[in-house]
Amino acid sequence: xxxxxxxxxxxxxxxxxxxxxxxxxxxxxxxxxxxxxxxxxxxxxxxxxxxxxxxxxxxxxxxxxxxxxxxxxxxxxxxxxxxxxxxxxxxxxxxxxxxxxxxxxxxxxxxxxxxxxxxxxxxxxxxxxxxxxxxxxxxxxxxxxxxxxxxxxxxxxxxxxxxxxxxxxxxxxxxxxxxxxxxxxxxxxxxxxxxxxxxxxxxxxxxxxxxxxxxxxxxxxxxxxxxxxxxxxxxxxxxxxxxxxxxxxxxxxxxxxxxxxxxxxxxxxxxxxxxxxxxxxxxxxxxxxxxxxxxxxxxxxxxxxxxxxxxxxxxxxxxxxxxxxxxxxxxxxxxxxxxxxxxxxxxxxxxxxxxxxxxxxxxxxxxxxxxxxxxxxxxxxxxxxxxxxxxxxxxxxxxxxxxxxxxxxxxxxxxxxxxxxxxxxxxxxxxxxxxxxxxxxxxxxxxxxxxxxxxxxxxxxxxxxxxxxxx
Numbered sequence: 192x193x194x195x196x197x198x199x200x201x202x203x204x205x206x207x208x209x210x211x212x213x214x215x216x217x218x219x220x221x222x223x224x225x226x227x228x229x230x231x232x233x234x235x236x237x238x239x240x241x242x243x244x245x246x247x248x249x250x251x252x253x254x255x256x257x258x259x260x261x262x263x264x265x266x267x268x269x270x271x272x273x274x275x276x277x278x279x280x281x282x283x284x285x286x287x288x289x290x291x292x293x294x295x296x297x298x299x300x301x302x303x304x305x306x307x308x309x310x311x312x313x314x315x316x317x318x319x320x321x322x323x324x325x326x327x328x329x330x331x332x333x334x335x336x337x338x339x340x341x342x343x344x345x346x347x348x349x350x351x352x353x354x355x356x357x358x359x360x361x362x363x364x365x366x367x368x369x370x371x372x373x374x375x376x377x378x379x380x381x382x383x384x385x386x387x388x389x390x391x392x393x394x395x396x397x398x399x400x401x402x403x404x405x406x407x408x409x410x411x412x413x414x415x416x417x418x419x420x421x422x423x424x425x426x427x428x429x430x431x432x433x434x435x436x437x438x439x440x441x442x443x444x445x446x447x448x449x450x451x452x453x454x455x456x457x458x459x460x461x462x463x464x465x466x467x468x469x470x471x472x473x474x475x476x477x478x479x480x481x482x483x484x485x486x487x488x489x490x491x492x493x494x495x496x497x498x499x500x501x502x503x504x505x506x507x508x509x510x511x512x513x514x515x516x517x518x519x520x521x522x523x524x525x526x527x528x529x530x531x532x533x534x535x536x537x538x539x540x541x542x543x544x545x546x547x548x549x550x551x552x553x554x555x556x557x558x559x560x561x562x563x564x565x566x567x568x569x570x571x572x573x574x575x576x577x578x579x580x581x582x583x584x585x586x587x588x589x590x591x592x593x594x595x596x597x598x599x600x601x602x603x604x605x606x607x608x609x610x611x612x613x614x615x616x617x618x619x620x621x622x623x624x625x626x627x628x629x630x631x632x633x634x635x636x637x638x639x640x641x642x643x644x645x646x647x648x649x650x651x652x653x654x655x656x657x658x659x660x661x662x
Contacts, residue, residue: 214229237308245497249314249497249498251265253315255458257462259412261410261412269402270311277388281385283424288428302388305366308343308344337373338373343490344360344364345360348360367390369390384431393587400446422446440585444585447577451577459573473501528624529627531624531630532637544618547622552622552640556635570621573620574616576615584615586604
């Protein structure tokens with residue numbers, strides 16, 4: 192696992208001592224975001240397995256470190272962070288409402304383990320693997336890392352003979368899948384609020400976001416003014432769901448706005464996407480030879496797949512991997528796909544928008560000059576929203592006035608600050624030339640596509656001439 196410590200506890204953790212066991216007997220790690228994270232005995236049984244340790248080899252932000260050099264943190268520390276925050280959240284609810292809600296040790300342990308293992312089935316390169324690579328090789332078959340997390344949990348328990356209640360493992364998997372289209376039937380009609388903590392399918396406020404928003408902002412050197420501790424301290428269960436004080440609605444909006452800002456400036460940065468498009472092409476070219484996608488239904492094989500697949504391709508001498516290897520070398524040498532231009536889809540066109548592809552750009556080329564081919568062009572359709580598509584996420588959240596009130600209510604769109612956005616989704620279309628010498632031709636075809644589709648050039652400015660002349 193790493194460096195464990197056994198030291199005297201600070202007074203701030205005293206409230207935990209009466210729960211599952213004395214934290215002074217726990218092992219702990221020091222996290223650069225949350226400070227000391229105390230690890231209970233059951234969590235250690237999962238952590239100290241090769242399947243969980245694999246998360247050290249998965250960068251939380253995939254290829255983002257090619258633009259933000261500090262973004263090299265892994266799914267491992269994120270998972271420890273979510274484990275800790277899940278424990279903090281359930282402990283606070285137990286402290287303030289434990290008797291009325293019937294929160295017991297089983298609930299506390301289950302929520303913590305769900306936080307720990309929620310990403311154990313995650314694929315390489317952040318979400319690139321399941322959202323961009325697999326759809327191109329699975330012919331419509333849907334696959335989600337949360338499903339693999341559930342399969343790997345069963346696999347870990349079986350292989351390592353972990354002594355844990357079957358009902359707890361069943362509930363852990365339910366909590367992890369709660370926010371997905373693959374959600375399992377919930378075990379009981381009571382304590383539905385537990386499903387709001389790790390992966391909140393009701394409104395998107397959960398400790399997973401609390402951790403990655405703060406952790407990612409910090410790693411990339413960006414400020415984060417969102418205060419998740421305030422929300423965790425003041426949240427309350429009403430009608431079997433976690434609700435928030437009405438006076439905190441701007442803090443909650445800041446959560447979603449910060450996430451959207453991270454998507455725009457970090458996760459979908461134009462150069463980050465250029466690198467990711469190249470990684471996807473490299474994986475596609477190597478897939479038939481290395482059978483990269485063949486393990487996604489078998490947890491006993493899948494856990495062996497991580498970000499090091501790139502290094503495997505890069506150093507392999509096999510002729511079958513030459514094209515893939517050349518792409519990786521291009522990334523190393525910063526000879527990236529060239530970003531040509533982008534535009535935001537007009538608001539009145541969002542509802543019926545269809546993803547733009549390379550064929551659309553090729554078909555928009557005018558006669559004369561270089562003849563473009565689909566394989567010369569890469570298109571990235573970037574959707575950025577506040578977790579609820581074109582809807583205001585605050586309308587999915589229930590609030591309460593004060594702690595004397597038992598009434599919960601949503602806040603309608605028209606009753607919040609008029610300084611907040613009236614549109615909650617952006618759709619950005621970006622086009623890249625895979626060859627530097629084709630930037631001018633691709634840029635012209637992209638402009639023609641905009642004129643043909645919208646009657647105007649929707650892009651903010653023309654592609655710089657020096658970029659067009661780069662060879």
